[in-house]
Amino acid sequence: MNKFFFLLTVAVICCINAYSQVTGSYAKDNYTKKDYYITMRDGVKLFTSVYTPKNASTGKRYPIIMQRTCYSVAPYGADKFPVKLGPSEEMMKAGYIVVYQDVRGRWKSQGTWTNMTPVIDNKKSKKDVDEGSDTYDTIDWMVKNIPFNNGRVGQWGGSYPGFYTAAGLLSNHPALKASSPQAPISDFWYDDFHHNGALLESYFFTYPVFGVQKKDTTSKSWYNYQIINPTTRDGYNFLLNMGPLTNADKYYKDNFYWQETVNHPNYDEFWQKRDLLRHFGKVKPAVMIVGGWFDAEDLRGPLAIFKTINKTDPAAYNTIVMGPFDHGGWSREQGHHRHGDVYFGDSIATFYQKNIEAKFFDHFLKGKGDKNTRLPKAYLYNTGKKEWAQFTQWPVPAATKQKLFLSADGKLPMAQPSAAASTSFISDPLKPVPYTNDNTTTVGFTPRNYMSEDQRFAGRRTDVLVFQSDVLQDDVTLGGEIMAHLKVATTGTDADWFVKLIDVYPDDEPNHPYLPNKNILMANYQQMVRSEIMPGRFRNSFEKPEAFVPNQKTNVNVKLQDVLHTFKKGHRIMIQVQSTAFPLFARNPQKFVDNPYKATDADYIKATHTVYNDSYVEVEVLK
Numbered sequence: 001m002n003k004f005f006f007l008l009t010v011a012v013i014c015c016i017n018a019y020s021q022v023t024g025s026y027a028k029d030n031y032t033k034k035d036y037y038i039t040m041r042d043g044v045k046l047f048t049s050v051y052t053p054k055n056a057s058t059g060k061r062y063p064i065i066m067q068r069t070c071y072s073v074a075p076y077g078a079d080k081f082p083v084k085l086g087p088s089e090e091m092m093k094a095g096y097i098v099v100y101q102d103v104r105g106r107w108k109s110q111g112t113w114t115n116m117t118p119v120i121d122n123k124k125s126k127k128d129v130d131e132g133s134d135t136y137d138t139i140d141w142m143v144k145n146i147p148f149n150n151g152r153v154g155q156w157g158g159s160y161p162g163f164y165t166a167a168g169l170l171s172n173h174p175a176l177k178a179s180s181p182q183a184p185i186s187d188f189w190y191d192d193f194h195h196n197g198a199l200l201e202s203y204f205f206t207y208p209v210f211g212v213q214k215k216d217t218t219s220k221s222w223y224n225y226q227i228i229n230p231t232t233r234d235g236y237n238f239l240l241n242m243g244p245l246t247n248a249d250k251y252y253k254d255n256f257y258w259q260e261t262v263n264h265p266n267y268d269e270f271w272q273k274r275d276l277l278r279h280f281g282k283v284k285p286a287v288m289i290v291g292g293w294f295d296a297e298d299l300r301g302p303l304a305i306f307k308t309i310n311k312t313d314p315a316a317y318n319t320i321v322m323g324p325f326d327h328g329g330w331s332r333e334q335g336h337h338r339h340g341d342v343y344f345g346d347s348i349a350t351f352y353q354k355n356i357e358a359k360f361f362d363h364f365l366k367g368k369g370d371k372n373t374r375l376p377k378a379y380l381y382n383t384g385k386k387e388w389a390q391f392t393q394w395p396v397p398a399a400t401k402q403k404l405f406l407s408a409d410g411k412l413p414m415a416q417p418s419a420a421a422s423t424s425f426i427s428d429p430l431k432p433v434p435y436t437n438d439n440t441t442t443v444g445f446t447p448r449n450y451m452s453e454d455q456r457f458a459g460r461r462t463d464v465l466v467f468q469s470d471v472l473q474d475d476v477t478l479g480g481e482i483m484a485h486l487k488v489a490t491t492g493t494d495a496d497w498f499v500k501l502i503d504v505y506p507d508d509e510p511n512h513p514y515l516p517n518k519n520i521l522m523a524n525y526q527q528m529v530r531s532e533i534m535p536g537r538f539r540n541s542f543e544k545p546e547a548f549v550p551n552q553k554t555n556v557n558v559k560l561q562d563v564l565h566t567f568k569k570g571h572r573i574m575i576q577v578q579s580t581a582f583p584l585f586a587r588n589p590q591k592f593v594d595n596p597y598k599a600t601d602a603d604y605i606k607a608t609h610t611v612y613n614d615s616y617v618e619v620e621v622l623k
Contacts, residue, residue: 027092028081030054035078036145040104040111040137041126047108047217048101048138049073051085056097056148063152063177063365064142065091066099068135068164072107073100076219087156087180087331088353091361097149101138103131103164108217115210115257116163116188116274119170131163132170139173151175152365158182158290158328159298166276166305169283178364180357182290183298183327184305187275189267189542191301192446196559197267197542198496198533199586199597201239202435202447204248205230211257226255235442236434239583244604245597262597267542277308286317286371288360290352292325293383294339294451299561306394317371320394321356322564323348323381326448330357336514340449342527343512344386351388383529384477384503384566395480395562399620404469404575406486406615412469412575417613424610425463425578427495429587432580433463447584455502455526459576465611468504469573476567480620482530482560486577487615489554490536492607493547493592498581499558499617500531502574503567526574529565533585534558537592547592553612575617579609 032052037045056062065086075082085098092098105113120128139153153175157165162184169179185191193203208226215222228251230238242248245262252258264270272278287309291302306320323330324337324344330352337348356379363373378394381387404412408421436442436450437457459466484499505525512522537545539556548554567573580587589596589603 027051027083027085031081031085033078033081038138038141040129040134042129044104044111045109046101046104046134046138047073048099050146051098052146052148053095053097058148061148061150062095062097063154064097064099064146064149065154065156065361065365066101066138067155067157067161068101068103068168069157069161070103070106071160073102074219076108087357090353090358094358094362097146099142104134105213108219110217113213116185117167118273119167119276119279121279131167135168136171136173139171139175143175152177154178154361154365156180156182158331160185162298162301163276169285169287170279172282172284176285177369178361179285180288180290180360181305182330183292183295184289184301185298186277186301186304187271189271191298193261195533195585196535197538198535201583201586202235202442204239205443206445207252207255207258211252211255213256230443233443234439235583236439238443244599244601245586246600265595265597266545277304280309280312283309283313283316283318286364287319289320290330291322292327292329293322293381293563294325295327296447296451297327303562319375319377319379321352321379323352324383326451327446338514338516339452341454341515341517341520342452343514344383380564382477382564382566384568389564395620396622399480399622401618402621403616403618404573406467406575406577406611406613408613410467412467412573420613422610422612423465424608425465426606426608427463427579427590428606429580429590429604432582432587433458433461433578435581435584442583450528450584452527455500455528455576456524458578459526464576464578467575472567472569472571472573475569476573477565477622478567478619479564479622481562482617482619484558484560484617485615486556486558487553487612488556489551489610490548490607491550492590492605493550494588494590495536495548495607495609496533496579496585496588497536497556497558498531498533498578499560500576501529501560501563501617502576503527503529503565504572504574506570530560530563532558532560533581535588577611
């Protein structure tokens with residue numbers, strides 16, 4: 001097995017909360033394990049592993065905490081134990097009955113696998129099944145058949161298991177008392193595989209995991225034959241040389257999820273029925289949504305689900321936690337906590353696990369179970385001040401909206417420039433702007449470090465526009481939503497627009513002692529705080545794409561996800577605007593075609609893009 005193949009396989013098996021298959025001493029010494037096949041209402045049987053504290057008895061009952069996953073409940077075997085059970089070591093030692101289940105169509109479970117199982121709100125027969133019904137049937141079986149449970153169930157999971165946790169809220173089983181969707185996917189059109197419909201080509205190597213049906217129940221990965229060996233660690237070079245996405249059939253002609261993606265280039269019914277946000281409205285369990293400000297995979301999901309439940313279920317106990325984490329970083333302690341080059345403090349994951357997560361589950365599964373958890377509505381980490389903050393509402397109603405104008409002279413004034421002007425750049429899809437300066441990270445399972453990466457490498461290119469404030473005389477805290485209102489034109493008929501919010505460090509910023517690369521200079525560091533892409537074809541509708549009229553001034557709005565970041569005195573605020581960020585996002589041909597996945601070499605053309613100085617980025621400022 002070559003090194004890349006091995007690393008990718010390990011990444012899949014160990015994704016987020018599926019722990020190492022090394023025998024765990026504490027778990028084995030203190031828990032018993034039993035495996036079951038639980039029958040769903042349509043007759044499909046789901047493989048489920050149950051770990052019960054050895055001291056459980058009639059007089060000492062424990063709550064159940066469950067994770068449903070498509071990434072395997074390994075280790076398989078009655079004598080095999082993971083290193084850690086449950087969300088954290090803290091909770092494992094506190095005592096819970098911990099349950100893991102392979103979802104239908106995956107690993108040792110029966111059934112047919114589908115990505116982001118569509119929700120069926122009105123189930124008319126036992127054949128109408130979804131993740132809500134599977135969650136209900138599983139919980140119902142558990143509380144009736146697992147010895148010494150106290151009748152209360154909690155659910156948690158990160159990434160795809162976060163989706164199953166969020167979808168589990170729709171089960172409405174009375175025993176489900178607490179739910180923590182962590183880095184949950186809410187909609188594959190906006191999370192993971194796409195951002196606003198723009199394909200994340202950086203996910204290209206992951207399609208075997210999600211697009212191959214297994215033939216029988218199994219404890220071994222069945223999709224390995226389709227995993228690509230790129231023969232290089234330089235994903236930029238490999239994917240650029242692959243050419244148009246039509247050439248992907250060389251690898252994925254028989255991959256059902258790739259073919260579904262190719263054949264649904266717009267936000268049609270296929271994607272719409274996989275939108276989880278449409279189905280909330282009767283949330284009864286307590287909810288604690290968890291995410292990371294630097295989560296390159298699922299940043300939108302936690303924020304979108306939290307805000308949606310706030311609107312649809314205002315009486316529900318609904319809270320959110322956002323820390324300085326990458327994807328799932330809250331579940332693994334790294335000591336001196338960094339994201340990329342930026343150091344945030346020590347033992348931040350442990351603080352979360354002990355003081356937030358364990359407190360939430362203990363209250364609702366072991367304690368009073370009322371809403372008096374003494375946890376705030378929003379427990380958010382300020383990534384500029386590098387400290388936790390608590391809010392009674394999010395976004396903050398008292399925040400002040402401020403416009404940052406993209407002046408043609410490269411400045412970032414708070415008032416619209418008096419004279420009309422513009423600035424232009426040539427975008428060449430054959431020489432796209434790289435999204436990262438670290439090519440060694442471009443063939444992994446998914447991207448990670450770019451979310452806080454130094455952007456000097458990009459700002460020095462001629463196809464990236466840079467707008468920068470004066471040196472700040474006081475701290476400026478941006479807290480809430482961000483919307484870039486671009487006024488643009490192009491000589492082509494299509495274009496993507498990629499906007500970045502950046503914190504520029506002072507000339508004399510010292511290096512911190514935990515830099516992974518000692519050649520990095522934090523002086524003048526351009527830390528990306530937030531970024532997002534918007535395909536111009538979808539500027540008016542995700543369902544009905546439209547071409548640009550060449551050289552015509554056009555409005556394109558780019559919604560960036562929320563931030564909580566203090567730009568400190570002596571720093572600067574920067575905005576960068578570009579059209580490509582490869583291979584994070586697939587290249588736009590810049591010639592409008594009905595289906596970009598089927599564009600030919602001839603469709604990829606150079607174009608001159610123009611940004612007018614009445615463009616602005618609207619932010620929310622906290623006092």
